[in-house]
Structure formats: structure tokens, C-alpha cells
Amino acid sequence: DTAVSQTPKYLVTQMGNDKSIKCEQNLGHDTMYWYKQDSKKFLKIMFSYNNKELIINETVPNRFSPKSPDKAHLNLHINSLELGDSAVYFCASSQGLGLTGTYGYTFGSGTRLTVV
Amino acid sequence: DQQVKQNSPSLSVQEGRISILNCDYTNSMFDYFLWYKKYPAEGPTFLISISSIKDKNEDGRFTVFLNKSAKHLSLHIVPSQPGDSAVYFCAATGSYQLTFGKGTKLSVIP
Structure with a gap:
């Protein structure tokens, strides 16, 4: 029973298309990320939601829009895809905003997006 | 601006020997540090953590050492096993946001 699940696992699409990646967690966590x-292997935060409220919005193009219909879901919609959007996108969740004393995040297995 | 640096992209170790993975950070506000392990096609999984009030934390074969004055931490794996072959990410936080290093790929040779 997967704790944090992302779909799809692989996504190949053409430039200019709009696509969505879905994420669901069954851990009862209230914060999702x-x-x-990227190609340089850095893991960089894009967004964070706590109880469906956006709390972190890093410098990400407006073409990226997260949507959290409830605490268990955080979807990522990307408009007008560009070649540079090709990367692996990881969803994660945690309980509460503080990480001290916890196990940090629980990650999904990732979605490899390839824009051609 | 890399606040968390893992300067060794890869490391090869013989099975049974010690693996030492290093991590440096620049942000003095970081007070909690974690190590994650990642296999191909999977998400990172939590391995071990340490609070800035400690200088060592041990969990089985895994030990994390923290040197606050040097802003340096290291992960020791003893003895190393082939199943330990993975990418190891160092992460740090001073709030609720994790900042990750680029990772070090560990290969344990049987």
C-alpha cells in the first residue's frame, strides 16, 4: 500500500502542451510538497501546501500551478511545456511544518517528464 | 547558491569496509540534518537524522556525525553491504523546508 503515490510515472509530451501530475498520500499528513x-541532480522545492493552504512558492514560472483539493492530494499542472521543464518531479508529504524529531518527508517515486 | 554541498559525486567501497559520505553546509540557521537514500526509479527514503544539539547519532550500521563549527556532517556505514549501493542525499533545515545536496552515488563492490 503505497504511502505517497504519483501518476503518471513517465510522461513524454510535446512542447506547448499542458499536462498534469497527480499526487496522493494516505499517511494522514497535513503538508505536501x-x-x-533537474539534470544537475539538484532536488529543489517548488511548492508546499499545509492543510490545503499554499505556504511555499519558490521562484517557479507561472506556468506551474499546484492544486490541493484536500489534504491528501496535491496535483501539479503545467501549461505550455518547454524543453527545460524536462526533469523528475517528486511529490512528498510530512506531518506538520516542523521537521525536527520527525522522519522528514515521505517521498513518492517520482514522475519523469520528458518534453520533446 | 548551494547551501548544502556534497562535493563527491560518487564513491566506491569494498563490501565489509566503511563508507564515509560527506556533506558541508553554509547556512548557520540550519539546525536539523537528514540523510536520504535513493534507489533508481524510486523516491528518496529517510535514513537517519541529527539535531544540531548533538554531534553523533547512531542507528545500526549507520552513524551520522555533525561538526557545527566546521558546518560539516558525515554519514558512516559500517560494514558496507552491496544493498547499500544507492545515491545518498544530505538535507538540512532551519524551518519546515528541506534543502538538499546534489547527492553522492555509493557503489559497494562485492
Whole structure:
């Protein structure tokens, strides 16, 4: 029973298209995140939601829009896809905003997005 | 601006020997540090953590050492096993946001 699940696992699409990546967690966590791992292997935070409220919005193009219909879901919609958007996108969740004393985040297995 | 640095992209170790993975950070506000392990096609999984009030934390074969004055931490794996072969990410936080290093790929040779 997967704790944090992302779909799809692989996504190949053409430039200019609009696509969505879905994320669901069944851990009862109240905070969810989207991270991007680019070609240089950096894991960089994009967004964070706590109880459906946006709390972190890093410098990400407006083409990226997260949507959290409830605490268990955080979807990522990307408009007008560009070649540079190709990366692996990880969803994660945690309980509460503080990480001290916890196990940090629980990550999904990632979505490899390839824009051609 | 890399606040968390893992300067060794890869490391090869013989099975049974010690693996030492290093991590440096620049942000003095970081007070909690974590190590994550990642296998191909999977998300990172939590391995071990340490609070800035400690200088060592041990969990089985894994030990994390923190040197606050040097802003340096290291992960020791003893003895190393082939199943330990993975990418190891160092992460740090001073609030609720994790900042990750680029990772070090560990290969344990049987």
C-alpha cells in the first residue's frame, strides 16, 4: 500500500502542451510538497501546501500551478511545456511544518517528464 | 547558491569496509540534518537524522556525525553491504523546508 503515490510515472509530451501530475498520500499528513530534480541532480522545492493552504512558492514560472483539493492530494499542472521543464518531479508529504524529531518527508517515486 | 554541498559525486567501497559520505553546509540557521537514500526509479527514503544539539547519532550500521563549527556532517556505514549501493542525499533545515545536496552515488563492490 503505497504511502505517497504519483501518476503518471513517465510522461513524454510535446512542447506547448499542458499536462498534469497527480499526487496522493494516505499517511494522514497535513503538508505536501513538490520537488524538482533537474539534470544537475539538484532536488529543489517548488511548492508546499499545509492543510490545503499554499505556504511555499519558490521562484517557479507561472506556468506551474499546484492544486490541493484536500489534504491528501496535491496535483501539479503545467501549461505550455518547454524543453527545460524536462526533469523528475517528486511529490512528498510530512506531518506538520516542523521537521525536527520527525522522519522528514515521505517521498513518492517520482514522475519523469520528458518534453520533446 | 548551494547551501548544502556534497562535493563527491560518487564513491566506491569494498563490501565489509566503511563508507564515509560527506556533506558541508553554509547556512548557520540550519539546525536539523537528514540523510536520504535513493534507489533508481524510486523516491528518496529517510535514513537517519541529527539535531544540531548533538554531534553523533547512531542507528545500526549507520552513524551520522555533525561538526557545527566546521558546518560539516558525515554519514558512516559500517560494514558496507552491496544493498547499500544507492545515491545518498544530505538535507538540512532551519524551518519546515528541506534543502538538499546534489547527492553522492555509493557503489559497494562485492
